[in-house]
Amino acid sequence: xxxxxxxxxxxxxxxxxxxxxxxxxxxxxxxxxxxxxxxxxxxxxxxxxxxxxxxxxxxxxxxxxxxxxxxxxxxxxxxxxxxxxxxxxxxxxxxxxxxxxxxxxxxxxxxxxxxxxxxxxxxxxxxxxxxxxxxxxxxxxxxxxxxxxxxxxxxxxxxxxxxxxxxxxxxxxxxxxxxxxxxxxxxxxxxxxxxxxxxxxxxxxxxxxxxxxxxxxxxxxxxxxxxxxxxxxxxxxxxxxxxxxxxxxxxxxxxxxxxxxxxxxxxxxxxxxxxxxxxxxxxxxxxxxxxxxxxxxxxxxxxxxxxxxxxxxxxxxxxxxxxxxxxxxxxxxxxxxxxxxxxxxxxxxxxxxxxxxxxxxxxxxxxxxxxxxxxxxxxxxxxxxxxxxxxxxxxxxxxxxxxxxxxxxxxxxxxxxxxxxxxxxxxxxxxxxxxxxxxxxxxxxxxxxxxxxxxxxxxxxxxxxxxxxxxxxxxxxxxxxxxxxxxxxxxxxxxxxxxxxxxxxxxxxxxxxxxxxxxxxxxxxxxxxxxxxxxxxxxxxxxxxxxxxxxxxxxxxxxxxxxxxxxxxxxxxxxxxxxxxxxxxxxxxxxxxxxxxxxxxxxxxxxxxxxxxxxxxxxxxxxxxxxxxxxxxxxxxxxxxxxxxxxxxxxxxxxxxxxxxxxxxxxxxxxxxxxxxxxxxxxxxxxxxxxxxxxxxxxxxxxxxxxxxxxxxxxxxxxxxxxxxxxxxxxxxxxxxxxxxxxxxxxxxxxxxxxxxxxxxxxxxxxxxxxxxxxxxxxxxxxxxxxxxxxxxxxxxxxxxxxxxxxxxxxxxxxxxxxxxxxxxxxxxxxxxxxxxxxxxxxxxxxxxxxxxxxxxxxxxxxxxxxxxxxxxxxxxxxxxxxxxxxxxxxxxxxxxxxxxxxxxxxxxxxxxxxxxxxxxxxxxxxxxxxxxxxxxxxxxxxxxxxxxxxxxxxxxxxxxxxxxxx
Numbered sequence: 001x002x003x004x005x006x007x008x009x010x011x012x013x014x015x016x017x018x019x020x021x022x023x024x025x026x027x028x029x030x031x032x033x034x035x036x037x038x039x040x041x042x043x044x045x046x047x048x049x050x051x052x053x054x055x056x057x058x059x060x061x062x063x064x065x066x067x068x069x070x071x072x073x074x075x076x077x078x079x080x081x082x083x084x085x086x087x088x089x090x091x092x093x094x095x096x097x098x099x100x101x102x103x104x105x106x107x108x109x110x111x112x113x114x115x116x117x118x119x120x121x122x123x124x125x126x127x128x129x130x131x132x133x134x135x136x137x138x139x140x141x142x143x144x145x146x147x148x149x150x151x152x153x154x155x156x157x158x159x160x161x162x163x164x165x166x167x168x169x170x171x172x173x174x175x176x177x178x179x180x181x182x183x184x185x186x187x188x189x190x191x192x193x194x195x196x197x198x199x200x201x202x203x204x205x206x207x208x209x210x211x212x213x214x215x216x217x218x219x220x221x222x223x224x225x226x227x228x229x230x231x232x233x234x235x236x237x238x239x240x241x242x243x244x245x246x247x248x249x250x251x252x253x254x255x256x257x258x259x260x261x262x263x264x265x266x267x268x269x270x271x272x273x274x275x276x277x278x279x280x281x282x283x284x285x286x287x288x289x290x291x292x293x294x295x296x297x298x299x300x301x302x303x304x305x306x307x308x309x310x311x312x313x314x315x316x317x318x319x320x321x322x323x324x325x326x327x328x329x330x331x332x333x334x335x336x337x338x339x340x341x342x343x344x345x346x347x348x349x350x351x352x353x354x355x356x357x358x359x360x361x362x363x364x365x366x367x368x369x370x371x372x373x374x375x376x377x378x379x380x381x382x383x384x385x386x387x388x389x390x391x392x393x394x395x396x397x398x399x400x401x402x403x404x405x406x407x408x409x410x411x412x413x414x415x416x417x418x419x420x421x422x423x424x425x426x427x428x429x430x431x432x433x434x435x436x437x438x439x440x441x442x443x444x445x446x447x448x449x450x451x452x453x454x455x456x457x458x459x460x461x462x463x464x465x466x467x468x469x470x471x472x473x474x475x476x477x478x479x480x481x482x483x484x485x486x487x488x489x490x491x492x493x494x495x496x497x498x499x500x501x502x503x504x505x506x507x508x509x510x511x512x513x514x515x516x517x518x519x520x521x522x523x524x525x526x527x528x529x530x531x532x533x534x535x536x537x538x539x540x541x542x543x544x545x546x547x548x549x550x551x552x553x554x555x556x557x558x559x560x561x562x563x564x565x566x567x568x569x570x571x572x573x574x575x576x577x578x579x580x581x582x583x584x585x586x587x588x589x590x591x592x593x594x595x596x597x598x599x600x601x602x603x604x605x606x607x608x609x610x611x612x613x614x615x616x617x618x619x620x621x622x623x624x625x626x627x628x629x630x631x632x633x634x635x636x637x638x639x640x641x642x643x644x645x646x647x648x649x650x651x652x653x654x655x656x657x658x659x660x661x662x663x664x665x666x667x668x669x670x671x672x673x674x675x676x677x678x679x680x681x682x683x684x685x686x687x688x689x690x691x692x693x694x695x696x697x698x699x700x701x702x703x704x705x706x707x708x709x710x711x712x713x714x715x716x717x718x719x720x721x722x723x724x725x726x727x728x729x730x731x732x733x734x735x736x737x738x739x740x741x742x743x744x745x746x747x748x749x750x751x752x753x754x755x756x757x758x759x760x761x762x763x764x765x766x767x768x769x770x771x772x773x774x775x776x777x778x779x780x781x782x783x784x785x786x787x788x789x790x791x792x793x794x795x796x797x798x799x800x801x802x803x804x805x806x807x808x809x810x811x812x813x814x815x816x817x818x819x820x821x822x823x824x825x826x827x828x829x830x831x832x833x834x835x836x837x838x839x840x841x842x843x844x845x846x847x848x849x850x851x852x853x854x855x856x857x858x859x860x861x862x863x864x865x866x867x868x869x870x871x872x873x874x875x876x877x878x879x880x881x882x883x884x885x886x887x888x889x890x891x892x893x894x895x896x897x898x899x900x901x902x903x904x905x906x907x908x909x910x911x912x913x914x915x916x917x918x919x920x921x922x923x924x925x926x927x928x929x930x931x932x933x934x935x936x937x938x939x940x941x942x943x944x945x946x947x948x949x950x951x952x953x954x955x956x957x958x959x960x961x962x963x964x965x966x967x
Contacts, residue, residue, distance in 0.1 A: 001145060002901045002933060003048065004089065005082040010071030012043035015959035020044070022933070024964055025949050028901075030925055033937045034944055035953030040960040041937045044951070045904050051081035051094050052141050053149035054115070054134060057906070063096030063113065070959040073101050076111075082120070085144055089120040090129075092137065117141070168869060168876075175810055175853055187809035191795075198795035201788045208781045212774060219770040227774075231767045238764050241757035248750040255743040262734040268724060269733050275721040282714045289710045292703050299700060301683060302693035308678045309690075312671040319664035326657035333650040336643070343636075343643040350633050357629040360622055380598040387587070387594040393564040394584040400555050400566050401580050407548040414545070416532040422957055423528055427521040434514040437507070444507040448500040451492055458491030513941060810853060814840060816890065817853060824879075824886030830926075831878045831919040835860050838868070838879065881905070881920060906937040917942050 002022075009017040025031050033041045043066075046056040050063055067077040078095035094115040099108040115137035117130040130137040142148055221227045559566050567575070684690040695703070796802050806814070817840055825837035841854040855868045857879065871879055888903065905924075921943070924934050935951075936943065944950065950965040 002084045003081070004084055005080075006044070006047060006051075007080040008043075008047045009079070010068045010075045010077040011047055011079055012066055012068060013038075013040035013070075013955070013960040014043070014962075015068045015070035015072070015075070016961070018960075018962045020951060020962060020964065024966060025933075026966075028933055029949050030934045030947060031936070031949035031951065032943050032947040033935055033951045033953065034939060035960075036939060036955050039953040039955035041939075041953050042906055044953075045906060045937070047079045048081055048904075049149070049152065050096075051079040051092050052145075053138055053152065054094060054096075054113070055149050057153055063094075064098060066096060067098055068959060073108075076100065090117065090144070091120055091126075092117045092141070094134070094137065175813060187812050191808050194791060194795035198788065198792045201784055201791060205781060205784045205788070208777050208784065212777050215770055215773045215777070219766055221767075221770065224774060227767060227770060231764070231771070234760060234764050234767065238757070238760040241753070241760050245750070245753040245757040248746070248753045252743070252746040252750045255739075255746040259736070259739040259743045262736050262739045265731065265734055266736060268728060272721065272724040272728060275717045275724065278713065278717040279721065282710065282717070285710065289707060292706055295695070296700070296703050296707070298693040299695035302690055302695075305678055305682055305684075305690055306694070308671075308675040309687075312668070312675045315664065315668040315671040319661070319668050322657065322660040322664045326654070326661055329650065329654040329657045333647070333654050336647040336650040340643040340647045343640040347636055347640045350636055353629050353633050357626060357633070360626045360629065380594070380600075384591075384594040384598045387591040389562060389564070391584070391587040391591045392562055393559070394580070394587040396555055396559045396562075396564060397566065397575075398580040398584050400552065400559075401575055403548055403552050403555065406543065407545065407552065410543070410545055410548065413532065413536060416528060420525065420528045420532055423521065423525045427518070427525055430514065430518045430521050434511070434518050437511040437514045441504075441507045441511045444500075444504045448497075448504045451500045452497055455492050455494070455497050461491070509941065813853060820883065820886045820890045821855075822886070823889045824882040827885055827923050828879055828882035831882065831923050832875070833919070836871075836875070836879065838883065839865060878920060881923075885923075902933040902935070904935045904937065918946075921946055 004023055005019065005021045007017060007019045008014050022029075033044060035041050042057065046066065049055060049057045050066065054063055056063075056066070071077065076095060077098050078093060080091065080093045082089070082091045084090075092115065095111075095113060097113045098111050100111045101107075102109050113134050114132045115130060115134045116128075116132060117137045117140055119127040119129055121127060130140055138149075145152065216223070216227070219227065221230065556566060679687060679690065682690065684693065797808075821838045821840060825839075828836050828838060837858050837860075839856045839858055841856045856865050857868050857871060858865045868876070868879060884905070917940070924936070936947070948965075948967045952963045952965055954961045954963060
């Protein structure tokens with residue numbers, strides 16, 4: 001991956017929009033990200049990591065917490081990152097969850113996080129890969145790069161301080177860190193899985209032993225041997241008991257059969273007695289049944305006369321109904337004739353209604369003639385209103401433009417004056433700092449001079465102490481030594497002198513840097529003062545921002561009252577005042593023309609119809625009058641027609657009912673004659689006797705059932721009695737009590753024999769089942785022993801329970817650590833001028849402390865191996881940097897062959913001396929030569945001098961900004 005461009009908006013300490021174009025730094029650059037502490041250097045790496053994965057480099061802050069506190073309310077927080085990967089170019093834009101002003105009304109609303117990913121095509125076009133979903137964008141980035149966010153931090157971004165922690169960590173801590181870096185959790189899971197399986201096998205074997213004891217206890221047997229003995233003894237006893245049970249079962253069957261035959265014979269004697277009793281009751285009931293038979297015969301004869309009497313009753317009812325209908329028809333005819341007279345009289349009023357209708361039609365025609373003139377007047381009125389609104393809008397827009405320009409100029413002047421005041425305060429602080437550094441330098445200089453003079457005097461004293469008479473002086477060559485220099489003071493050594501010189505050199509550098517900052521601040525102040533003076537000339541006058549706000553608010557309220565939308569204050573600056581003035585004059589001309597057209601249209605229409613809607617109301621009223629008259633005429637005509645039709649229908653109905661009465665009288669006379677003749681021919685003397693013989697259908701059915709039941713019962717009982725008399729001839733009633741007693745004795749004997757056999761058989765089955773369960777448990781236990789021989793051994797080895805007590809994961813990590821140390825030692829030897837290389841300590845730690853991943857350093861100067869904790873601050877940094885670069889190379893190699901062309905190092909270089917710093921820079925230059933872009937985050941002055949390519953982070957009260965510096 002190679003960064004191409006990064007844009008941050010309202011992100012971290014950057015309140016505005018800042019863009020870094022990495023292509024301006026050249027091909028495979030080695031560059032410095034420079035700036036004071038807290039200015040936002042690390043935020044650049046946070047922005048890259050957030051754009052790709054939605055997380056920062058340290059994962060200490062969420063994306064929602066990265067919004068700049070100095071950003072404007074309307075400015076959205078977002079990061080856009082453009083990068084090249086495998087010959088393809090991509091652009092991703094990501095914004096966190098944030099609050100934004102509501103589109104309508106006051107207050108804020110929560111905006112959900114978004115992410116948009118596009119591929120930039122070679123022809124200049126774009127291909128949308130992800131529209132807005134955050135999780136989809138992160139998943140797509142992971143597929144493109146082949147790295148998760150943690151792996152990305154490990155191979156591309158080296159966070160500040162974390163790799164020195166890795167250098168000094170013990171085996172346990174390093175195991176956790178490397179396990180996360182190289183994703184060796186699979187080995188840890190394998191250890192746990194094997195341990196879990198071994199424990200499971202042990203548990204199952206213990207359960208098998210418990211199960212065997214439970215099986216024996218369930219069978220009430222002490223041991224498997226006792227089980228075999230009891231099984232051998234119970235077999236013959238069980239066989240004898242079974243034979244005894246079978247003999248008793250046959251005896252019981254014979255006794256049961258005899259009892260069943262006796263019960264059947266008793267039942268037949270009981271049935272014979274019941275049949276004789278039933279026949280006796282039938283003889284006693286015969287007279288009543290004969291009377292019922294006679295009643296049924298009379299009822300059937302009476303039923304033959306029923307149709308004649310029913311027909312006569314029907315004719316009587318029809319005659320009565322016909323007379324009622326004739327009377328009703330006569331009344332309806334009289335009412336219809338009366339209604340016809342009334343509607344004929346009302347119809348004579350239609351002549352006046354026709355005259356009113358003609359007059360209303362003429363009035364409607366006249367009103368419709370004014371319609372075109374009203375439309376013309378309405379169109380002219382609409383044009384006039386539009387022209388008035390346009391003229392008012394043009395006037396308000398021009399006023400708003402002039403007020404906005406005046407407001408912006410005064411606001412810029414106030415802002416510039418505040419910047420001048422702030423810069424003066426900064427300059428004062430820098431001047432005080434410079435004076436403080438100058439005093440420190442003078443103190444360091446005097447101390448160094450005193451120490452150096454004491455050293456020279458001490459050397460002279462030492463030399464004088466070695467002088468001997470007649471021996472030439474090593475300084476002047478004289479053989480006489482009249483006044484040798486002697487001192488009792490403590491003589492400083494060369495290291496103290498060199499340390500004092502070094503302190504003096506550092507103090508000089510600090511003073512130079514302070515002077516540079518003071519000069520820069522003075523130049524900035526002069527620039528701000530010139531800009532403020534220029535603004536003061538353009539804003540001369542007594543108007544204040546508060547007055548202008550009142551005027552602007554008044555213009556906005558007036559525009560809102562007219563429904564005119566004014567542009568935003570920043571947008572109005574894009575409009576030219578001359579253009580707005582020309583627009584105002586054009587709007588005034590249009591307004592005058594519209595006024596003239598309206599006046600002309602108004603004169604063509606009578607005054608009473610000029611108002612909107614008056615003519616339409618008059619037309620509607622005339623139309624309603626015409627409709628009302630027409631409806632009234634139609635109503636009168638319809639009433640007359642209906643009355644005439646009703647009178648004709650009533651007359652026809654009255655004539656029809658008269659005919660129906662005559663027909664009903666004739667039918668009744670004929671039916672009465674037929675009924676009298678049928679009664680005379682029947683056995684009944686009169687109609688009263690006939691009606692007494694009638695029986696209802698339900699009663700008739702009941703009488704038939706009585707007779708049928710009697711006949712059926714008599715026939716059935718006669719047959720049963722005859723059959724049983726023949727069947728029981730020469731037989732007597734048996735003694736059931738004796739038969740039952742015999743069967744009871746047989747049952748008790750059978751029950752006793754069967755119980756004895758069942759108990760013995762159940763015990764034998766229990767013993768056989770117990771034997772089978774014990775055999776199965778023994779086989780399963782043997783299988784578990786075989787499994788544990790394999791799994792248990794593997795679990796002990798994988799979990800470090802044998803030998804050197806090294807687990808599988810720690811063994812794999814030790815191999816990976818060796819690869820890392822090979823790469824790291826190669827760079828460390830170069831940066832330490834061949835003195836140091838990193839080694840892995842292979843000796844086992846004492847006690848239960850974790851071992852196998854501890855680091856040592858081999859010192860070529862002494863030929864000894866010692867702990868990395870004995871390295872100095874600068875040496876520790878070089879070792880940590882080497883370890884970080886080596887780890888980056890190895891992790892990249894283990895990440896599926898993915899090549900990352902960029903490396904950012906956020907680490908302090910301040911602990912290095914000039915020579916070590918130069919060696920570290922040379923190592924990074926060698927890394928750059930392999931085709932990588934290398935970025936260093938630091939505020940060390942030497943790096944700023946040695947690295948001409950820089951991204952300067954400038955910090956101020958209003959936030960930070962960026963500047964790319966190239967040679």
